[in-house]
Amino acid sequence: MSDEQSAPTCYRHRNRQTYLRCVRCDKPICADCRIDAPVGFQCPDCVAAGRRTMRQARSSFGGGARSGAAGTVTKVLIGLNVAVFVLAVISAGSLAAATSSGLTPLHLLGAEIGFLPGYQPLVSVDLFGTEITAPVVAAGGYFRMLTAMFLHFGVIHLLFNMVVLWLLGRILERDLGPARYLTAYLLSGLAGSVAVYLFSYDTFTAGASGAVYGMFGLMILVNRKLKRDNQGLYVLLGLNLVLTLIMGFSFAGHVGGLIGGAICGAILTFTPRERRYLHWVGFALFLVALAAITFFQTGVLDNQYDIV
Numbered sequence: 001m002s003d004e005q006s007a008p009t010c011y012r013h014r015n016r017q018t019y020l021r022c023v024r025c026d027k028p029i030c031a032d033c034r035i036d037a038p039v040g041f042q043c044p045d046c047v048a049a050g051r052r053t054m055r056q057a058r059s060s061f062g063g064g065a066r067s068g069a070a071g072t073v074t075k076v077l078i079g080l081n082v083a084v085f086v087l088a089v090i091s092a093g094s095l096a097a098a099t100s101s102g103l104t105p106l107h108l109l110g111a112e113i114g115f116l117p118g119y120q121p122l123v124s125v126d127l128f129g130t131e132i133t134a135p136v137v138a139a140g141g142y143f144r145m146l147t148a149m150f151l152h153f154g155v156i157h158l159l160f161n162m163v164v165l166w167l168l169g170r171i172l173e174r175d176l177g178p179a180r181y182l183t184a185y186l187l188s189g190l191a192g193s194v195a196v197y198l199f200s201y202d203t204f205t206a207g208a209s210g211a212v213y214g215m216f217g218l219m220i221l222v223n224r225k226l227k228r229d230n231q232g233l234y235v236l237l238g239l240n241l242v243l244t245l246i247m248g249f250s251f252a253g254h255v256g257g258l259i260g261g262a263i264c265g266a267i268l269t270f271t272p273r274e275r276r277y278l279h280w281v282g283f284a285l286f287l288v289a290l291a292a293i294t295f296f297q298t299g300v301l302d303n304q305y306d307i308v
Helices: 044-053 072-092 095-101 105-110 144-150 155-176 178-199 209-225 231-247 251-270 278-305
Strands: 122-127 130-135
Touching: 072 095, 072 105, 072 144, 072 155, 072 178, 105 122, 105 144, 144 178, 155 178, 155 209, 178 209, 178 251, 178 278, 209 231, 209 251, 231 251, 251 278
Parallel strands: none
Antiparallel strands: 122 130
């Protein structure tokens, strides 16, 4: 029997003879299956098993080092905002109608509405041929505090918020990981809604601006923790605040979101590295505080306007 006939065959390619072996399991492997190792070669099965047991690298804030690199959460948030805007346009009948009127049937069901003296606590709209009635926030429609974050008054409003979200969101998602990033985003948006409800409850407001401003506050704290330069961020934030005052945007919503993002940033950056689980405790306490402020304001408005 010749040496060629007695040579072992690759365990994955039975028609290929080889004298190479995996240094871990000693199975014969051909040149196409071998994977370079610090010493010798390994087979694909052993490499895959090693990856499964390898501990995933974590970011400075506890998120997976690679889990947020693709910016998936940011892309989903942008997609949701765009999708809701398209539905708002459809509910208004045309893009021109949605942009000029500012308030579409969908906005009336989702815009953050506190209580307008003289208005009924319930809002009835004709949405896609169906009459829908929903309460304002002060009458129990607390869902508006969240849905308002995904509604926009016109293309420019949507475009501006989405551009800033794209620029800041991908960086923060990579640094924090998807879970912490999404939680901070939603809490910032809720903080903006609560600020509107507390200081300008007699207005219609909507938009991702509160959450987007929260990204400014969050990134300032994260950059300080990671020793990055914040100078350009301060300039961009200042310009946006000036634009808010000049254009008459919701100052309470923007500043409330900014403060909310800064609080989330403080929770993430001041928590000891070895106690990252306290991030979630801090987020939960912040949510409880926002709920308490909301219910307090509802009680004040109920006593003032006798809301039923």
